[in-house]
Amino acid sequence: xxxxxxxxxxxxxxxxxxxxxxxxxxxxxxxxxxxxxxxxxxxxxxxxxxxxxxxxxxxxxxxxxxxxxxxxxxxxxxxxxxxxxxxxxxxxxxxxxxxxxxxxxxxxxxxxxxxxxxxxxxxxxxxxxxxxxxxxxxxxxxxxxxxxxxxxxxxxxxxxxxxxxxxxxxxxxxxxxxxxxxxxxxxxxxxxxxxxxxxxxxxxxxxxxxxxxxxxxx
Amino acid sequence: xxxxxxxxxxxxxxxxxxxxxxxxxxxxxxxxxxxxxxxxxxxxxxxxxxxxxxxxxxxxxxxxxxxxxxxxxxxxxxxxxxxxxxxxxxxxxxxxxxxxxxxxxxxxxxxxxxxxxxxxxxxxxxxxxxxxxxxxxxxxxxxxxxxxxxxxxxxxxxxxxxxxxxxxxxxxxxxxxxxxxxxxxxxxxxxxxxxxxxxxxxxxxx
Amino acid sequence: xxxxxxxxxxxxxxxxxxxxxxxxxxxxxxxxxxxxxxxxxxxxxxxxxxxxxxxxxxxxxxxxxxxxxxxxxxxxxxxxxxxxxxxxxxxxxxxxxxxxxxxxxxxxxxxxxxxxxxxxxxxxxxxxxxxxxxxxxxxxxxxxxxxxxxxxxxxxxxxxxxxxxxxxxxxxxxxxxxxxxxxxxxxxxxxxxxxxxxxxxxxxxxxxxxxxxxxxxxxxx
Numbered sequence: 001x002x003x004x005x006x007x008x009x010x011x012x013x014x015x016x017x018x019x020x021x022x023x024x025x026x027x028x029x030x031x032x033x034x035x036x037x038x039x040x041x042x043x044x045x046x047x048x049x050x051x052x053x054x055x056x057x058x059x060x061x062x063x064x065x066x067x068x069x070x071x072x073x074x075x076x077x078x079x080x081x082x083x084x085x086x087x088x089x090x091x092x093x094x095x096x097x098x099x100x101x102x103x104x105x106x107x108x109x110x111x112x113x114x115x116x117x118x119x120x121x122x123x124x125x126x127x128x129x130x131x132x133x134x135x136x137x138x139x140x141x142x143x144x145x146x147x148x149x150x151x152x153x154x155x156x157x158x159x160x161x162x163x164x165x166x167x168x169x170x171x172x173x174x175x176x177x178x179x180x181x182x183x184x185x186x187x188x189x190x191x192x193x194x195x196x197x198x199x200x201x202x203x204x205x206x207x208x209x210x211x212x213x214x215x216x217x218x
Numbered sequence: 219x220x221x222x223x224x225x226x227x228x229x230x231x232x233x234x235x236x237x238x239x240x241x242x243x244x245x246x247x248x249x250x251x252x253x254x255x256x257x258x259x260x261x262x263x264x265x266x267x268x269x270x271x272x273x274x275x276x277x278x279x280x281x282x283x284x285x286x287x288x289x290x291x292x293x294x295x296x297x298x299x300x301x302x303x304x305x306x307x308x309x310x311x312x313x314x315x316x317x318x319x320x321x322x323x324x325x326x327x328x329x330x331x332x333x334x335x336x337x338x339x340x341x342x343x344x345x346x347x348x349x350x351x352x353x354x355x356x357x358x359x360x361x362x363x364x365x366x367x368x369x370x371x372x373x374x375x376x377x378x379x380x381x382x383x384x385x386x387x388x389x390x391x392x393x394x395x396x397x398x399x400x401x402x403x404x405x406x407x408x409x410x411x412x413x414x415x416x417x418x419x420x421x422x423x424x
Numbered sequence: 425x426x427x428x429x430x431x432x433x434x435x436x437x438x439x440x441x442x443x444x445x446x447x448x449x450x451x452x453x454x455x456x457x458x459x460x461x462x463x464x465x466x467x468x469x470x471x472x473x474x475x476x477x478x479x480x481x482x483x484x485x486x487x488x489x490x491x492x493x494x495x496x497x498x499x500x501x502x503x504x505x506x507x508x509x510x511x512x513x514x515x516x517x518x519x520x521x522x523x524x525x526x527x528x529x530x531x532x533x534x535x536x537x538x539x540x541x542x543x544x545x546x547x548x549x550x551x552x553x554x555x556x557x558x559x560x561x562x563x564x565x566x567x568x569x570x571x572x573x574x575x576x577x578x579x580x581x582x583x584x585x586x587x588x589x590x591x592x593x594x595x596x597x598x599x600x601x602x603x604x605x606x607x608x609x610x611x612x613x614x615x616x617x618x619x620x621x622x623x624x625x626x627x628x629x630x631x632x633x634x635x636x637x638x639x640x641x642x643x644x645x
Contacts, residue, residue: 003324003325003327004324004325004326004327006324007320007321007323007324007325008321008325010321010324011310011313011317011321014312014313014317015310015312015313018312019312077308077310077311078306078308079308079309079310081274081304081306081307081308082307082308082309082310082322082365084274085272085274085297085300085302085307086297086321086322086325086326086365087325088297091325143570143574146566146570147567147570150550150563150566150567153554153557153559153563154550154553154554154557154563155553155557160549160550160553163545163546163549163550164546164547164549164550164567166542166546167539167542167543167546167571167574168570168571168574170539170542170574170578171574171577171578171580171581172577174581174585175581178584178585195577195580195581199577202573202577203570203573203574206569206570206573207570210484210566210569210570213484213562213565213566214562214563214566216274216275216276216562217269217274217275217276217559218235218275218276218557218558218559218562235558236556236558237640
């Protein structure tokens with residue numbers, strides 16, 4: 001099983017590295033929205049709450065641009081059945097989940113410094129900020145990977161992924177915004193991080209149970 | 219998986235897509251060392267039947283049993299006991315032939331080096347490290363066949379195996395199937411008489 | 425189920441009790457009669473969500489096809505849930521305008537019902553994207569199950585993010601209803617009536633789906 005997961009991950013990274021299409025788009029989108037926010041703000045210093053909110057809105061929409069691709073690529077290029085006959089469903093889901101976690105971490109790693117730089121955000125507690133960001137990203141990736149599989153089967157129409165992800169991602173977004181605001185102000189974020197981890201755990205568990213049903217062809 | 223004995227029993231399988239009944243009441247039984255050809259006009263559900271036997275799709279009605287070395291397997295089909303080559307099962311374009319094989323081998327828990335002689339016997343050795351994007355359709359078909367037999371599955375399903383193959387390729391395929399016959403159960407879906415001749419039994423769909 | 429026909433008795437009773445029997449509440453005046461329709465509608469929208477979630481789980485777990493109509497059941501229940509959630513939101517915001525001065529206040533219960541509507545609309549978007557695909561039932565059922573998993577987290581988060589305006593005397597944190605006996609009776613009768621109405625309509629819709637399916641499969645073409 002571990003071998004199958006490793007094989008799947010290696011394959012996904014190889015393909016993504018050769019095309020760089022999805023990640024490039026997601027990163028460009030992230031950079032552009034960050035710039036758009038800072039330019040339209042016109043140099044005005046924003047309140048911590050607003051900064052936290054905008055940060056997560058940018059992260060959420062950038063993630064929506066990148067995370068569905070792992071599954072839609074398989075359906076669009078007709079490789080989904082090849083994947084299905086070679087790998088156990090659990091291995092496929094695990095590999096895609098790990099891949100998406102990596103993607104959203106890369107997006108966050110690009111956005112965070114850009115955002116702090118252009119919007120003059122002074123984070124009082126950088127370690128708390130990092131913890132809140134990582135936990136929030138984990139929660140987004142773990143709740144939307146299974147939705148990406150659903151969207152891929154639906155023919156990946158436009159913004160369907162964003163539409164069906166938003167209600168699911170809303171609770172971790174709220175908590176992550178609160179935690180990020182606390183981190184900017186230099187307060188503790190422990191409670192928020194615990195919530196985000198618990199949320200990720202619950203969604204991953206349910207995803208494992210559902211994935212077999214989503215992955216099979218009719 | 220070598221030397222595994224498999225028996226497949228299909229009992230009145232049917233498949234309906236939305237409102238259209240593709241086929242009904244298909245029954246057959248197949249064991250190691252046996253082979254059947256699935257024939258029928260276009261749209262009669264040959265490919266769908268292949269997918270169902272491969273465990274990719276679920277039948278609308280009827281039942282399918284896999285008995286591997288005397289023990290009944292789960293309904294969805296024992297992944298590693300089945301090999302399928304089909305126009306709908308496509309390897310990755312961005313990867314080279316060898317990388318595709320490497321992926322499939324790892325996913326199935328087999329040593330990728332077992333594939334080297336297969337590249338030889340399907341005449342694909344020269345193109346092993348070329349990305350699939352640059353493959354011709356015949357080369358692609360050869361790779362699909364390699365990927366299907368890579369893990370020595372006791373049940374081999376070939377949907378239109380001869381498509382896009384030149385006469386050399388067809389001969390290599392026929393020779394390879396001959397060498398597998400004794401320890402493999404084979405299903406071939408085809409309308410090509412030559413391919414169908416490779417099989418002892420037949421299921422024809424109306 | 426013949427028991428759902430009791431709606432023919434309970435619904436008129438609920439209307440009569442709400443308008444003629446129950447007294448008006450001290451502060452709210454005649455508008456308090458909205459209570460007997462707004463609260464049951466909100467309750468049914470949650471009940472319908474729970475029913476469709478559970479039916480979706482049964483549908484996914486049911487490999488042998490023991491519950492043939494269940495695929496339509498969870499969808500029909502979600503449709504009824506959307507309708508009642510919309511009606512509850514409308515009746516609630518009219519009441520909110522009268523009581524708090526504006527139609528929308530981001531009170532936790534208003535927020536919750538908006539989230540419910542958001543989930544329902546996402547569900548229907550997914551359904552329409554899947555139109556004509558054989559996997560439609562399975563995929564939309566899976567989505568409902570995921571949405572249901574997220575619900576407890578909303579219950580935890582929403583009160584922390586939004587402050588409550590809803591009258592504590594009606595439903596307060598220890599979940600006891602502090603109403604006069606007559607009002608309580610009217611409310612309970614109304615809750616029963618609306619629950620019965622929901623199950624009655626669900627049965628009708630399920631029957632309609634069965635007929636439609638039978639018509640589609642029959643060899644007319």
